[in-house]
Amino acid sequence: MKYVLPTLGTIAAISLFAFSSSNQTAIAVERPSYDETFQQLELFADVLARVRSDYVVDVNDGELIEDAINGMLQSLDPHSSYVSPDDFRDLQVSTSGEYGGLGMEVTTEEGFVKVIAPIDDTPAKRAGVKAGDYITEIEGETIMGVSLNDAVKRMRGKPGEPITITVARENEEPLEITMVREVIKRQVVKYEIKDGIGYIRISQFNEKASEGLAEAVAGLKKEIGGKIPGIVLDLRGNPGGLLDQSIKVSSAFLDGGEVVSTRGRTSSDTERYNGERGELAKGIPLIVLIDGASASASEIVAGAVQDRGRGLVMGMTSFGKGSVQSVIPLRGGRDGALRLTTQRYYTPSGRSIQGTGIDPDIYVSAVPDDGKEQKMRREADLPNTIPNENEDGEDASEDTKAEIVMDYPPEGFEIEDDYQLQKAIELLKNGNYSQKLAEAG
Structure with missing residues (x-):
């Protein structure tokens, strides 16, 4: 099945494309030689090993590798990325039309989390969140530079729990908005x-x-x-x-x-x-x-x-x-x-x-x-x-x-x-x- 995904929003769709043999041939011609690729992978392994041994604090190998994968994919275009196992499960739930949270589509723009659109009849819409708002803080903590997935995780939670976000709008002072999380049942x-x-x-x-x-x-x-x-x-x-x-x-x-x-x-x-x-x-x-x-x-x-x-x-x-x-x-x-x-x-x-x-x-x-x-x-x-x-x-x-x-x-x-x-x-x-x-x- 094939799907068109939204604009880098938290609500996405699932699809699987089968690549034909002709495509595989074309890709193989354009790629560098395997020797060159293996040399670059060895370089990556050397850097990872040096970070593990010499960085000022302990690091999590899994998180480093995940970030590296995301960096590679996001350098291609704004919509390519790695989806962690937990986020993959959330993504499947999102496309079915029911999930927990505040009810807004978000993306990242130059290190900021930006609202694409609030969803009708959700906490975000009722609280006055607007398309184009930049979310700068969650519960008083800055999220500048935080990944989109991490920001979404912070905003999601048990239904009935309150949450306060800070939004920035053009030509306005930062605004604190308090909402109560709900199970988002989309009447689309x-x-x-x-x-x-x-x-x-x-x-x-x-x-x-x-x-x-x-x-x-x-x-x-x-x-x-x-x-x-x-x-x-x-x-x-x-x-x-x-x-x-x-x-x-x-x-x-x-x-x-x-x-x-x-x-x-x-x-x-x-x-x-x-x-x-x-x-x-x-x-x-x-x-x-x-x-x-x-x-x-x-x-x-x-x-x-x-x-x-x-x-x-x-x-x-x-x-x-x-x-x-x-x-x-x-x-x-x-x-x-x-x-x-x-x-x-x-x-x-x-x-x-x-x-x-x-x-x-x-x-x-x-x-x-x-x-x-x-x-x-x-x-x-x-x-x-x-x-x-x-x-x-x-x-x-x-x-x-x-x-x-x-x-x-x-x-x-x-x-x-x-x-x-x-x-x-x-x-x-x-x-x-x-x-x-x-x-x-």
């Missing part, structure tokens, strides 16, 4: 009728996403009492998840046909994934909402809807994580696992969104225009990120993007009133949807 799909239009939010693509979407569409039809006049699919702040779930969710709006393709280091290492026939929401006008925290599997869905002309994409340019990670168990998971970037993914028209993201058909900001550029950290800003390549193998250029016309909320508009959602509902109700869809195509 929510729906309701807003002003006569069906609203469906998917917060993450775990194992329950497509099932939840089917229930949402059925529930909307029942409440409306007939055909749904329009659907707003909200993928804002959705960091991604399982590849198969992104395909199944796309299938609800596409009657078969290609959803996404993945390509590895050789031209023969290409796979195409088609949606299932029997469009669940056939003929229903569709707007997909995205923002700078929509990543990975979210971008697959938005890109497929956009390329296939099935609906409009509205909001802000997405995160730009267009790479696929394989989580390869080591000795059946007893020695943990290797999370390794093995492929890029491409939209049906052949676009790689790695580092560039999905540009919406209609740009709508969530906040009023303050005269300053609103720039979120995205995939292209991460250290050692994999470059985007077009079909000619050249780096994609930002200069090729069309001039952006941005729709901002009026002065004094309350962010909580959700301007992006209001504009999506307005477009579905005012009769201009078909015209805008034709213009986007």
Whole structure:
């Protein structure tokens, strides 16, 4: 099975890629000779032995080797890493949709732990943790330079136990936030009728996403009492998840046909994934909402809807994580696992969104225009990120993007009133949807 992992978040997915013999041959040609490799391994062993014998305090061999492995993998790209046996078990639990903790996606950025997005209806969301927050302390102790796994372990604990974290926000004083740990049961799909239009939010693509979407569409039809006049699919702040779930969710709006393709280091290492026939929401006008925290599997869905002309994409340019990670168990998971970037993914028209993201058909900001550029950290800003390549193998250029016309909320508009959602509902109700869809195509 193959999965697309979120943006280096604590919630990840599991997959195992089988490497073909042709790939193995290609790799063997590019590698240095075995003699040279063994010499480097001997150097590593010499350094380890010297540290064990001469370092100022006793060291743990296992921790040193694990850190060395992680250093090697993280020098490749931001998403490759070693997964310890304990973390591998946690990872398997996370993708099933239930785990203990505070309920937020986190990553590391220049030695800091950064919040990608808080999860709906969790302690983190209710306490006011925001996307883009930097967690600097846990229970009064600094976590600067601490590994992501260690930081996550410190934040997890028994349900009912309180925890205080310190967060830093741009242009604000450090803020202490106290929460009570809970068992995080992810209701990843929510729906309701807003002003006569069906609203469906998917917060993450775990194992329950497509099932939840089917229930949402059925529930909307029942409440409306007939055909749904329009659907707003909200993928804002959705960091991604399982590849198969992104395909199944796309299938609800596409009657078969290609959803996404993945390509590895050789031209023969290409796979195409088609949606299932029997469009669940056939003929229903569709707007997909995205923002700078929509990543990975979210971008697959938005890109497929956009390329296939099935609906409009509205909001802000997405995160730009267009790479696929394989989580390869080591000795059946007893020695943990290797999370390794093995492929890029491409939209049906052949676009790689790695580092560039999905540009919406209609740009709508969530906040009023303050005269300053609103720039979120995205995939292209991460250290050692994999470059985007077009079909000619050249780096994609930002200069090729069309001039952006941005729709901002009026002065004094309350962010909580959700301007992006209001504009999506307005477009579905005012009769201009078909015209805008034709213009986007």
